[in-house]
Amino acid sequence: MTLQEFEQLTERIRQKMLMLAGRFENATRQSVEAEDVVQESLVTLWRLAESGYPIRNAEALAVKIVKNTCVTYYRKRRIDAQPLGGADYGGGMSASALTDNDDMAKIEVRLLADLTPSQRMLLKMRNDDGLSLDEIATVTGKPKASIKTTISVARKQMLDKLKRML
Numbered sequence: 599m600t601l602q603e604f605e606q607l608t609e610r611i612r613q614k615m616l617m618l619a620g621r622f623e624n625a626t627r628q629s630v631e632a633e634d635v636v637q638e639s640l641v642t643l644w645r646l647a648e649s650g651y652p653i654r655n656a657e658a659l660a661v662k663i664v665k666n667t668c669v670t671y672y673r674k675r676r677i678d679a680q681p682l683g684g685a686d687y688g689g690g691m692s693a694s695a696l697t698d699n700d701d702m703a704k705i706e707v708r709l710l711a712d713l714t715p716s717q718r719m720l721l722k723m724r725n726d727d728g729l730s731l732d733e734i735a736t737v738t739g740k741p742k743a744s745i746k747t748t749i750s751v752a753r754k755q756m757l758d759k760l761k762r763m764l
Contacts (some may be wrong), residue, residue, distance in 0.1 A: 599653065619664060
């Protein structure tokens with residue numbers, strides 16, 4: 599399909615695609631930007647045409663792509679909107695998840711209490727901030743091997759304390 603053929607097709611079926619996306623929005627009561635759905639669908643159609651995909655009926659394929667794009671939007675929004683667990687108690691978390699988070703925070707405070715400030719700082723950098731050993735070494739100016747050992751000892755101490763708590 600040439601660019602000119604694609605532009606002609608787009609002019610011919612664009613309104614139909616917009617109406618289809620609008621009907622989807624009404625049927626699902628989801629706010630979907632019909633123009634975005636159409637644009638994404640046309641990009642997909644163009645990519646298929648450029649890749650050599652055999653297109654027998656471009657209009658039918660465009661309609662199918664619009665439907666699939668709408669379903670993808672719907673599924674994504676449903677997954678994003680569902681709470682973690684049972685009933686929703688504000689903030690998008692269930693009461694069970696809130697309780698679990700609270701318990702984990704209390705346990706973490708107790709486990710960290712016996713560590714040295716240096717151990718706590720290095721664990722925070724590694725676990726909470728997600729820094730690599732090289733990045734921590736750059737920030738702190740300490741040797742990488744020393745950081746690795748300190749973190750390892752701190753984790754072992756925390757594990758031993760956790761076992762005693764249980």
